[in-house]
Amino acid sequence: LEGATFTLNKVWATGLITPAKKNNNFDKGQTGVIGGSNSGACVRSGDIILYGLQGKIKDYTKDDHKVRGEFIGTPNGFGDATNTFIYYDGVVYDAVDTNAKAEKLDLKSAAFVEQLGSDWQDVENGYPILRTGAKITDLTVGKPGTDRTVELTPSFDPNVYKYTAKVVNANDKVIFNFTRATGDVTGDVGEKSLDVGKNEFTLTVTSADGAEREYHFTITRTNEVVSSDSTLKSLSVSGAELNETFSKDTTDYTVNAVWKLKKVTINAEASDGSAEVRGAGEKELEIGLNTFEIKVIAEDDSETTYTLKITREPLFKAGSGTKDDPYQIRNEEDLRNLSIASNESVGKKFDGVYFKQTADIDLRGEQWTPICSSNTNSFAGHYDGNGFTIKNLKIDINDDNLNTFETVTGITALGLFGNMNAGDGYTCSIKNVTAEVSINNDLTTSAPSAAGIIGSVYTSYQATEVPLIENCVVKGSVTCRKSMAGGILGCADNASLKIIDCTNYATLKVPTDGFTPQKEDQLRYVGGIAAAIFVHDQQTVITGCVNYGDLTGYCYVGGILGRLSQSASSDRNNGITAENGYQATIEYCANYGDINLGTHDIKEKGNIGGIIGAITDGAHEVKHEAKVKLSNLYNAGTLTVMNYYDSYIGAVVGTHNLLGEIENCYNAGLISVSEERA
Numbered sequence: 121l122e123g124a125t126f127t128l129n130k131v132w133a134t135g136l137i138t139p140a141k142k143n144n145n146f147d148k149g150q151t152g153v154i155g156g157s158n159s160g161a162c163v164r165s166g167d168i169i170l171y172g173l174q175g176k177i178k179d180y181t182k183d184d185h186k187v188r189g190e191f192i193g194t195p196n197g198f199g200d201a202t203n204t205f206i207y208y209d210g211v212v213y214d215a216v217d218t219n220a221k222a223e224k225l226d227l228k229s230a231a232f233v234e235q236l237g238s239d240w241q242d243v244e245n246g247y248p249i250l251r252t253g254a255k256i257t258d259l260t261v262g263k264p265g266t267d268r269t270v271e272l273t274p275s276f277d278p279n280v281y282k283y284t285a286k287v288v289n290a291n292d293k294v295i296f297n298f299t300r301a302t303g304d305v306t307g308d309v310g311e312k313s314l315d316v317g318k319n320e321f322t323l324t325v326t327s328a329d330g331a332e333r334e335y336h337f338t339i340t341r342t343n344e345v346v347s348s349d350s351t352l353k354s355l356s357v358s359g360a361e362l363n364e365t366f367s368k369d370t371t372d373y374t375v376n377a378v379w380k381l382k383k384v385t386i387n388a389e390a391s392d393g394s395a396e397v398r399g400a401g402e403k404e405l406e407i408g409l410n411t412f413e414i415k416v417i418a419e420d421d422s423e424t425t426y427t428l429k430i431t432r433e434p435l436f437k438a439g440s441g442t443k444d445d446p447y448q449i450r451n452e453e454d455l456r457n458l459s460i461a462s463n464e465s466v467g468k469k470f471d472g473v474y475f476k477q478t479a480d481i482d483l484r485g486e487q488w489t490p491i492c493s494s495n496t497n498s499f500a501g502h503y504d505g506n507g508f509t510i511k512n513l514k515i516d517i518n519d520d521n522l523n524t525f526e527t528v529t530g531i532t533a534l535g536l537f538g539n540m541n542a543g544d545g546y547t548c549s550i551k552n553v554t555a556e557v558s559i560n561n562d563l564t565t566s567a568p569s570a571a572g573i574i575g576s577v578y579t580s581y582q583a584t585e586v587p588l589i590e591n592c593v594v595k596g597s598v599t600c601r602k603s604m605a606g607g608i609l610g611c612a613d614n615a616s617l618k619i620i621d622c623t624n625y626a627t628l629k630v631p632t633d634g635f636t637p638q639k640e641d642q643l644r645y646v647g648g649i650a651a652a653i654f655v656h657d658q659q660t661v662i663t664g665c666v667n668y669g670d671l672t673g674y675c676y677v678g679g680i681l682g683r684l685s686q687s688a689s690s691d692r693n694n695g696i697t698a699e700n701g702y703q704a705t706i707e708y709c710a711n712y713g714d715i716n717l718g719t720h721d722i723k724e725k726g727n728i729g730g731i732i733g734a735i736t737d738g739a740h741e742v743k744h745e746a747k748v749k750l751s752n753l754y755n756a757g758t759l760t761v762m763n764y765y766d767s768y769i770g771a772v773v774g775t776h777n778l779l780g781e782i783e784n785c786y787n788a789g790l791i792s793v794s795e796e797r798a
Contacts, residue, residue, distance in 0.1 A: 254327035290420035303327035346419035349392040446474035470501030490538030498541030505553030533575025543580035567603035569610030604651035630673035646673035647682035678733035679711025726767035727774035730755025748780035
């Protein structure tokens with residue numbers, strides 16, 4: 121458009137228009153170049169009136185302002201008029217409602233541009249210009265020798281054709297870069313020099329059909345003097361310290377980050393407030409070397425780059441996790457890192473990975489979060505304590521501080537380890553660990569089982585090898601208000617496992633004051649080696665284990681095992697698969713600890729045994745009979761039952777209602793029962 125006159129030969133060459141109509145008929149007495157009848161298109165002369173038919177303009181005669189074109193399709197079913205107008209001698213008239221008197225429209229008005237439709241846009245001093253296929257689709261104006269660009273006003277848009285920019289005096293060149301264009305680009309392509317003041321540049325795009333589009337740039341180079349200071353005033357990293365003392369003239373720095381530091385924030389402040397700082401902010405850290413560049417860009421575009429190398433330590437600093445080269449747990453930091461890593465997400469953890477402790481570790485009595493504390497993230501690796509001791513392991517948990525433990529889905533088991541799991545193609549083990557513990561589970565809102573070594577074990581029906589706990593020793597105390605307390609193991613639910621040559625010296629207690637159980641799942645289990653084991657078809661073996669700790673509880677209490685029960689789903693394999701037909705074998709074990717059953721009048725049957733409190737088939741329908749073998753067992757502890765309702769007391773087993781054998785068992789301990797309940 122030029123002034124108030126359309127240069128249609130240039131901008132309407134390929135445009136589509138939607139003409140107006142009047143009462144489904146053409147205006148008689150008015151002629152136009154594009155006209156028509158119900159039978160087709162025709163060419164007329166005079167005023168240009170566009171009717172309710174879609175036409176494609178072919179060309180335009182500027183001298184007499186005539187348009188020649190052709191209809192698209194058959195001119196019938198005109199429909200309501202939309203995006204319509206009348207053009208005559210450089211003036212546009214509103215003709216949407218052809219019954220009304222035509223009004224003049226300002227060529228620059230939004231109303232007129234809107235009537236033209238989506239093929240038009242408001243550019244070039246406000247006059248509408250037809251969109252064409254010739255355009256640059258991606259363009260930047262760069263500063264040669266840098267990775268920076270000139271800020272255009274407005275920001276580049278393929279359908280906007282005029283831009284301005286301002287640069288400082290130090291910028292004496294620019295470079296026009298484009299990666300895509302729908303045609304050949306000519307004109308001020310590439311690097312261009314800048315004079316002080318205004319500099320005009322034009323890029324012309326020519327499409328394959330000959331259509332052209334020009335992009336205009338006015339870049340002003342100022343004469344003002346600006347700062348050249350591109351140094352930093354300060355540099356720091358959150359959660360870690362620079363190894364070198366900061367100086368604005370020193371550009372290389374290193375940082376050592378601990379494994380658990382997975383994100384840092386780089387804080388960088390420029391010496392000159394007008395300078396730009398790039399590369400600072402929050403950063404993710406990978407294990408090993410992480411290199412970051414912080415660039416300071418002065419007003420005159422001079423720049424200084426500071427390099428920051430942050431080395432994040434691996435989770436374990438020695439070993440590779442294989443059987444022949446296990447990860448080494450050397451100190452408290454390594455052990456706590458193992459706990460943190462195990463509790464970050466759900467799923468089995470460290471499947472097939474081996475660990476070996478290389479020294480005594482003192483946890484200093486600070487709160488311990490069990491390794492794999494939830495049944496949604498069970499330990500599936502192998503831990504070898506190598507005969508060393510973990511000292512001052514403390515868990516003091518209650519309703520008020522439960523949420524302070526860093527876990528994924530809460531705590532379901534307490535101990536050095538929380539949960540352990542064996543399944544199809546993988547198994548797990550803990551051996552040669554000595555733990556000095558102080559575990560106090562005072563929760564009333566939930567009931568996680570607790571023990572010195574491992575709180576809970578689960579074995580999948582598809583497991584090819586059962587979990588192993590071997591040669592472990594526990595000292596100290598384990599107290600549970602509302603659950604199971606064991607020396608080595610809390611509970612093996614729906615599991616089969618082997619516990620070999622383990623010893624407990626810890627005092628175990630489930631308090632009988634302040635709470636009265638009302639149903640089966642509130643019963644308390646206490647066992648010197650394990651509080652409760654619910655076996656399925658594979659064989660569970662406890663052999664060579666000894667308890668020296670005193671035990672206090674009610675319902676199920678045993679010197680070695682509180683309760684042994686057939687799992688509710690133990691018929692899953694349709695038959696006993698354990699060796700020799702036994703689902704459980706307890707042999708070569710001894711108890712020397714005193715056992716106290718109950719101090720309250722609780723309306724539940726108590727089960728107390730020098731070795732096992734009770735052996736039961738569980739509260740379910742059993743399709744085959746499980747068999748238990750008890751062999752070479754010895755009790756020397758005193759069994760005391762006071763003020764209890766209907767108790768079952770046995771020097772070896774309190775209650776036994778499964779099939780099996782008992783052989784070579786001996787009792788040297790006393791059994792004491794209060795007179796009123798004898």
